[in-house]
Amino acid sequence: MTRSTLRSTLLGLRSTALATGVALSLFAAGAQAQDAAGESTMIKLIRGLIDSGALKPEAGQALLLEAQREAARTPTAAPAAGAIVAQPGDVRVPYIPQSVRDEIRDEVKAGMMAQAKAEGWAAPDQVPDWTQRLRVQGDVRVRNESRLYSERNSDIEVDWARINAGNGYDVNGNTNLDLPPLRNTRQDRNNSWRIRARLGVVAELGEHTRAGVRLATGNDNGPVSSTQTLGGGLAKKDAWLDQAWLSWAPLQGLDIIGGRFGNPYWSSDTLFSNDLNFDGLAIKYTRPLGDDGLSLFATLGLTPLEYSADSFPNTSQNKMGSENKWLNGLQVGANWSFGDQQQLRAALGYYDFRNIAGEYSQPCALYAGADFCSSDWSRPAFMQKGNTLMLLRNIALNPLDPANTPMPQYVGLASEFELLDLNLSWETPLFDGHALRVEGHGIKNLAYDRNAMWERAQGGIVTNLGAAANGVASAQDIDSGDMAYMVQATFGQLALKQAGDWNLWLGYKRLEADALPDAYNDSNFHLGGTNAKGYYLGSSYMFDKNVWLTGRWMAAKQVSGAPQSIDVFQLEVNAGF
Missing domain, CATH: 2.40.160 (Porin)
Known part of the structure; x- marks a missing residue:
């Protein structure tokens, strides 16, 4: 796998996870603000994610239908005194807690590691098995x-x-007058x-x-x-x-x-x-x-x-x-x-x-x-x-x-x-x-x-x-x-x-x-x-x-x-x- 392919895969996984997390958080918060045309911010956000490719069409349509049903059941409340009223063109994005962001990051990392190990193109923190059995x-x-x-x-x-x-x-001694080989026994050998x-x-x-x-x-x-x-x-x-x-x-x-x-x-x-x-x-x-x-x-x-x-x-x-x-x-x-x-x-x-x-x-x-x-x-x-x-x-x-x-x-x-x-x-x-x-x-x-x-x-x-x-x-x-x-x-x-x-x-x-x-x-x-x-x-x-x-x-x-x-x-x- 090339570096550009790896980068594209990472961005795709992160975008998908982020989109899903945002949508789920909005559902959990029950945020159904509507613009002047009567269409909720949630519905617009889901349409935008579908159009950008961040959400697959079949998954996006399911979320869109659920958002439309939720909007139909929820009455539009009158703004409280002093509250800021949404203007045409405004987009409201709910706050995502740190714990949710950490969970998204861990899911992206786990997904990448699983794909890398399955395809054999990268295995961080791992070396070939034979090297683990050797000790120098x-x-x-x-x-x-x-x-x-x-x-x-x-x-x-x-x-x-x-x-x-x-x-x-x-x-x-008649045929050999030479001494045998002798060891040194008197001369020092220093340093x-x-x-x-x-x-x-x-x-x-x-x-x-x-x-x-x-x-x-x-x-x-x-x-x-x-x-x-x-x-x-x-x-x-x-x-x-x-x-x-x-x-x-x-x-x-x-x-x-x-x-x-x-x-x-x-x-x-x-x-x-x-x-x-x-x-x-x-x-x-x-x-x-x-x-x-x-x-x-x-x-x-x-x-x-x-x-x-x-x-x-x-x-x-x-x-x-x-x-x-x-x-x-x-x-x-x-x-x-x-x-x-x-x-x-x-x-x-x-x-x-x-x-x-x-x-x-x-x-x-x-x-x-x-x-x-x-x-x-x-x-x-x-x-x-x-x-x-x-x-x-x-x-x-x-x-x-x-x-x-x-x-x-x-x-x-x-x-x-x-x-x-x-x-x-x-x-x-x-x-x-x-x-x-x-x-x-x-x-x-x-x-x-x-x-x-x-x-x-x-x-x-x-x-x-x-x-x-x-x-x-x-x-x-x-x-x-x-x-x-x-x-x-x-x-x-x-x-x-x-x-x-x-x-x-x-x-x-x-x-x-x-x-x-x-x-x-x-x-x-x-x-x-x-x-x-x-x-x-x-x-x-x-x-x-x-x-x-x-x-x-x-x-x-x-x-x-x-x-x-x-x-x-x-x-x-x-x-x-």
Whole structure:
């Protein structure tokens, strides 16, 4: 419909409604003034409306007949003394109350809206149905970060992750005089500018089904951080597929989610980084118990960590069977609200990391042209640092020159991991809207066994191995541990909601070397991984709606082994939408 057509329609509706309202008001008032010709003003008005087209002929004739009958029944009254007498040509129009005018306006508006919706040419205050089922959400963070290293740190810390990502490292000193790739352990890195940006869409597909997709920044495809370092010659930054999931909630409190999604477990970053997402399937259930503020929750997760290549080895007609790595998790817990806004939460979890330990290979004759060994698949796809590592390849020596046989090695995890996990949290209000939260997190690796690690590696342990008293290393010389814990207190507004809200926190962590896989926990404390202990503190202040400033300091060093002290300072502005 064109603008001119719309205007004509509006004027027509208004004219019709106004004419009808005027005529009805005149009837109600009983106004039947007559001119010199004996014809009432009402009759003239109706004739004029018919002639102008404001009234349809059939409707106008009906009103005209009624007006004529009314005029015939009503005697002409003599004007009162002092009254103004109508003169020939005068037209008397009765007063229309505001309520009648409002009613006419509402009828015109309703008529137009109904016509617009029926004909599909306009629908004010409405948008397509699919847009009402979408919710856009995201966040942006700008951070300044400094990494400070002790001058007393050991300057020999091998970057095993880089070795595993390449062609291995030749451990034969006769054929390779180069050092392996080493981490920086002594030179500070001040004032690095870094960003994180995440943008996602959640769609309500039906009464019980949702879907979500999210993109995020990141220096690489590592799982534990979405932070992107700026610089690089002002090159454009990468965006990665961070989440893609479907969720089905067939019953109240039950949610089944599959794909790539956020952490389904309640846990601190001691075990799982805050940026970590999970692949696979998770089933979550929550059930309130009565009206006393108690509820139970449970989560079951099935997460594929790695699949071996379908065509491994590439250069052999005989392909290896599937060797897949999994994380199977189960967590049960309870929430209890009691007293004066007291909150108590507890959860017990069990996490079984299946098939992630290294495997010592069958003899492989690399000198004869082979380009793989049978256990190459067992090296981790991603690692940080801290876990006890073992050499994976059983490299056969060249019988013609055994001393000069190259021995390029990969490394894998020496320990298996079955984690018992306990989380506790208590919140209590204090004064003036402030509150206190105290939380703790404890982890024990039930599968930790020095003897099993030594046997698995067949003596090829390359990290966390102390000096042997008699010069011959054994399982008891593995300098590691199976426990990790965290305690933290937070004071202020625990959830920042409006400008002026603030909080501060203080905590302590201790992670022994093999308490948990070093690949998936926080990448900031001691720059990630295990074999670390120390304190951390920080504060946040919300200075505008959905925008807050955060500063944190983390001071950590090694639990065992060579000295490795690393302090990290971060000052950042966060915005969520």
